[in-house]
Amino acid sequence: MARLPIAESWVVVTGASSGLGRAAALCLAGSYKAKPILVGRRMDRLLDLQSEIELRFGIASEVVSADQSTEEGRSRIAAKIEELDATAALLAAGLTSVGRFDANNISDYHSLIETNVLGFTDLLARIVSIFKLRRSETAILAISSLGAETSLPYQAVYGASKAYMNTLIQALSIELRGTSVSVGAFLPGGIDTAMAAQSDLRWGRMGLMDVDRCAASAVEALLRRRYMTVPGLGNRVAYLASRTLPRSLIGRAASFPYRRPQ
DSSP: OOOOOOTTOEEEEETTTSHHHHHHHHHHHHHHOOEEEEEESOHHHHHHHHHHHHHHHOOOOEEEEOOTTSHHHHHHHHHHHHHHTOOEEEEOOOOOOOSOGGGSOHHHHHHHHIIIIIIHHHHHHHHHHHHTTOSSOEEEEEEOOTHHHHOOTTSHHHHHHHHHHHHHHHHHHHHTTTSSEEEEEEOOOOBSSHHHHTTOBTTTTTTOBOHHHHHHHHHHHHHHTOSEEOOSHHHHHHHHHHHHSOHHHHHHHHHTTBOOOO
């Protein structure tokens, strides 16, 4: 599929205040001259990123302080997409929860599901509806996780939320054939971000993918309109193993990088 032209076009990036979303916004502006719509909950970080994009690349951007888990936040994001006639969306907003399943507060799971499942689903539906009215080609990439395919002991609810995302995107990619809208999922393994630092990994940052390299792969997947992308050779081997080896074995292997909670 031909690369989506995005130079001088608006591209919405959720979760832009940190991690992969932030790195993707910088990649879009610096490497492709796209104008990012920076969406996140932390206005101070979004404004800092906006200033950095202007200073480093001379590219305009817009800031939207919004919480994906709320109806008001999703309405604000959708309104900005319509206002600026955005042509692509990279959806990186998400929460995690680390530890034994029965040791976490149920309110943490509520917040995670409201953001990663309910909020994501509603926002995606709004964006698809907007993009279907465009005459030009459009693209949506959802940042999922390799853990959605292998299972994630000690991040079980997070992994389950990403499995939901993958199933939804795969179904939509078929439903939207023949339209101007493409959808895809991006399935990284561990990335060197603040979210990974929460995960209490045995070897700290060792083995984690560099966030800028991962973001460049994600943006390329968005522009190529790929329906599923697993970045990195090691991650692709793990994905293939998850397709062929017993699920119980893969689940035990996926638990090994975590320090076992007491």
